[in-house]
Amino acid sequence: MSNSNAVVKLINVSKRYYISESIYVDALINVNLNVYRGEVVIIMGPSGSGKSTLLNIMGMLDKPTSGRVYLDDVDVTDMSENELAKLRLLKVGFLFQQYNLIQNLTALENVMMPMLMSGMYDEAMAEAKARYLLELVELTPYVNHYPNQLSGGQQQRVALARALALNPSLIIMDEPTGALDPVSASKLLALINVLNKTIGVTMVIATHNPDVAQIGSRIINIRGGRVYETGVVERINVSSVNVRDMIRNYVEGLKIDLLARRRSRLADDVGRIEEEISRLEEVIENQRH
Numbered sequence: 047m048s049n050s051n052a053v054v055k056l057i058n059v060s061k062r063y064y065i066s067e068s069i070y071v072d073a074l075i076n077v078n079l080n081v082y083r084g085e086v087v088i089i090m091g092p093s094g095s096g097k098s099t100l101l102n103i104m105g106m107l108d109k110p111t112s113g114r115v116y117l118d119d120v121d122v123t124d125m126s127e128n129e130l131a132k133l134r135l136l137k138v139g140f141l142f143q144q145y146n147l148i149q150n151l152t153a154l155e156n157v158m159m160p161m162l163m164s165g166m167y168d169e170a171m172a173e174a175k176a177r178y179l180l181e182l183v184e185l186t187p188y189v190n191h192y193p194n195q196l197s198g199g200q201q202q203r204v205a206l207a208r209a210l211a212l213n214p215s216l217i218i219m220d221e222p223t224g225a226l227d228p229v230s231a232s233k234l235l236a237l238i239n240v241l242n243k244t245i246g247v248t249m250v251i252a253t254h255n256p257d258v259a260q261i262g263s264r265i266i267n268i269r270g271g272r273v274y275e276t277g278v279v280e281r282i283n284v285s286s287v288n289v290r291d292m293i294r295n296y297v298e299g300l301k302i303d304l305l306a307r308r309r310s311r312l313a314d315d316v317g318r319i320e321e322e323i324s325r326l327e328e329v330i331e332n333q334r335h
């Protein structure tokens with residue numbers, strides 16, 4: 047097992063959908079793509095070009111017809127659906143155009159859900175961490191609101207807090223601002239940008255929206271299932287976000303996670319999280335000067 051610093055690695059990945067025995071669509075053709083730790087990779091391409099198929103394979107929601115898929119240097123291609131479901135929960139966060147919150151749970155309960163499902167957190171720890179995450183996305187006054195009592199932008203920020211709940215290796219986003227008004231969209235983008243720039247969260251974002259593409263470190267274009275050129279883009283201004291408070295809330299959440307991992311039998315990644323906490327505490331300290 048090599049240690050390549052790639053969070054996701056696709057090697058010669060193809061996906062063929064069969065419509066009938068003799069009719070098929072090649073949605074991805076020999077795609078080779080690495081997503082490295084700390085990157086924001088933007089996937090752009092016209093309707094039907096293969097973006098969702100690519101995201102589904104990277105997020106282990108679907109399997110390739112041929113080729114190999116690695117997540118954190120582990121070959122996941124032949125894993126069973128049960129193993130994949132567990133890995134997805136622990137290692138991948140998702141943010142879709144439709145927020146997909148559970149309607150009969152409050153914002154707080156929605157964010158607690160993945161932590162409780164992991165078996166690593168007890169109720170009190172999950173609640174404490176969910177509160178830090180909701181503070182991070184500036185929703186503390188709304189923790190007890192149900193999704194239908196929140197605006198679209200607020201719901202998407204709850205979904206972002208939920209995606210961060212288990213400190214995933216990767217967050218996959220499909221048109222995250224697609225259903226939002228321009229003000230909510232730019233607030234979400236600023237949050238996403240800070241999460242990447244200061245905390246180093248790795249993200250893959252499929253979008254048609256050039257504003258979203260601006261927060262990327264790399265753009266991948268896809269046409270007819272083939273990945274084409276990549277280009278570097280400029281970063282947007284994040285002055286609207288209180289960066290220090292945001293990092294502090296994230297670190298408090300990480301400390302709870304550390305406790306949860308130590309107490310549970312799923313206590314892997316402890317070293318990585320300890321390092322992350324000291325690194326971010328230094329960032330907070332440096333921001334003071």
Ligand SMILES: Nc1ncnc2c1ncn2[C@@H]1O[C@H](COP(=O)(O)OP(=O)(O)OP(=O)(O)O)[C@@H](O)[C@H]1O
Binds near residue numbers: 065071073094097
């Ligand atoms: N389950 C499926 N069965 C058959 N064909 C499919 C299936 N899913 C996708 N396709 C086909 O695969 C190709 C790629 O689809 P995909 O949804 O990945 O494109 P996309 O770039 O995400 O499109 P959009 O921007 O419209 O969402 C398309 O030709 C689509 O019709």
